[in-house]
Amino acid sequence: MDRSEPLIYVVDDDAAVCDSLTLLLKSVKLKAQAYRSAAEFLEHYDPRQHACLVADIRMPGMSGLELQAALKHLGAPIPVIFITAYGDVPMAVEAMKSGALDFIEKPFRDQDLLDRVNQALAQDRKRRAEEQRVETIRKRLATLTPRETEVMHRVVEGQSNKVIAMDLGVSQRTVEIHRANVMQKMGTRSVAMLVRAVQSVESGDNRSNSG
């Protein structure tokens, strides 16, 4: 299966709601996979799949909110759209506070749902592109020698070649060579680009540590 082709996971305990949603998504050429419970979905969920999740907020067994918490626990940042019944608004608000993309009240206009699905897929796509970019940077960072890594950190901190050379007890010329190697290996053309690249890796690390 091509994991870059968007997939919409549908989770609702009601068979008809699942089936009708799948049909609606199919009618606009979107691929959907429906599950009747949160547990069943979690069993089949593939975090590498480009996807979003449309889930009922109230279900027997694991509720939508509990599913959201479980996904968070797994560190799976899949965008979630909750479908709610009349009167569930306080629950939906709570879901939004916990990071759900949006909620939509049943019964809904098809376009409202499709707009949100497309928005969710765009968000997922953006996140995956970002992850891809960070991954590339990480791979590039791994190709640096220890000396080059040290020089790079000092450059990013804004130290001049002269200060770096003195601190490391090497010639300024040597620093310049290391620095050129770093720029080349990292594929960056300016110090500003290098700073952004290193920052995005660090913030990525922070995200996964706190997730």
Add this chain to the structure above:
Amino acid sequence: MDTDPIRDRLDKLTRHGFSALMDAAADGIVVIDRNGTVLDFNSAAQRMFGLAPGQIVGRNVARLMPEPDRSRHDEYIARYLRTGEARIIGIGREVTGQRADGATFPMQLSVGSAEGLFIGIVRDLSAQKAAEEENQRLKDRLVEVDRLSLMGELAAGLAHEINQPLSAIATYAQAGERIVSDEATDTEALRKTCRVIAEQALRAGRVIHNLRNFVGNRQVVEDEVDFNRAIQDVLNLVEADATAAGIAVHTEYEPDLPPIVADAIRLQQVLLNLTRNAVDAMRDGPRKEHGIRIRTQRSGRRSVGVEVIDHGHGYPRELADEMFQPFVTTKPGGLGVGLAVSRRIVRTYGGELYYRSNPGGGSIFGFSVPQKRAFGDGHHGQE
């Protein structure tokens, strides 16, 4: 003969203060002879029947009662005198009296016979009867109040249960529209979409139908009830409530249960009360995923029963008796009549409602009802 022997005897009684006794009595006292002619009629009787002594003394006592007794009274006396077989004399019974204005009323009549006379003592039972009827009416009303308040409590779940198919219908129809607009229209997909739309509309209709059955103004209809079927018929009301609280309902039906004679709606009301309590007991608890189990079963040789098993907070032993009393509730905003009314309904059918704690944590409420009513077979029985 210039002296009447009966008159003489009466005079003797009178000399011993009979008259004072008569008028002091709270009950009506009517003295008649063996022809049914009223000889004496005390003040209490005068007030009760609205007759002055002049209007009744010397006339036949039959005018104090409505038909058919009125025409037959002479015959009653004659038969007693002939056979000595007492129907009222020395026994007393509840009969109907008629006042001067024609109004009838229930009265307790005891008759003694002495000196060839009959002395009737009558007590007006209308106030007592009215109080009993009022009491009965209030209890019946409480059953109705419980039924309607149950519906109120179930409203949120029902709204959900109707909203589900409506939501599916809307989505199917909108998908159908897109399928039609597609150049390569797939008629089979469209046909299927139309079919599921119809199915979902019927599903919403069934919820409303069951609801209307349960809520509508109605007479009590006692008939043979298939226990399992009665439960299946309200299951979507039960599930609506439970699902809205995130609790699954599991059912176990004992096959081939014998039918019982009862009003199905009343039995369903009891079941709804029990499942309602189960949902409330589990709503915020940690064992929601165990769900609620409804189990029908044979109990004893000729009884059928049902148990509602939850995994909620359970009840302390000392509350086990008290909770069946009316207006006892652990729920904020609860009316506290559900279990009291349920017990009353179950007893009407000769059964008993019980509570025991669930060994796995939580509660078990259940009842069993004899296949035939305890006091007869339902057709010849008298209440």
